[in-house]
């Protein structure tokens with residue numbers, strides 16, 4: 443019984459660690475790049491609220507700074523809409 447419990451909590455901790463690690467990376471990126479990078483190109487200064495993976499994780503992208511981009515919610519939606527096959 444004790445063993446089962448330990449296995450369960452260990453699995454949970456691993457997930458928590460992963461979530462916390464990503465949150466830290468994301469927060470650090472937002473601090474370093476507080477303005478939406480897409481808006482900035484159009485000389486609009488909008489606070490970024492999320493961090494986008496330029497190359498998606500499913501596509502082999504990483505959590506490296508060079509693969510991250512600060513975006514406003516509307517720009518992030520635009521990127522994902524553009525990706526959809528028409």
Ligand SMILES: [Zn+2]
Nearest residue numbers: 478481514517
């Ligand atoms: Zn934007």
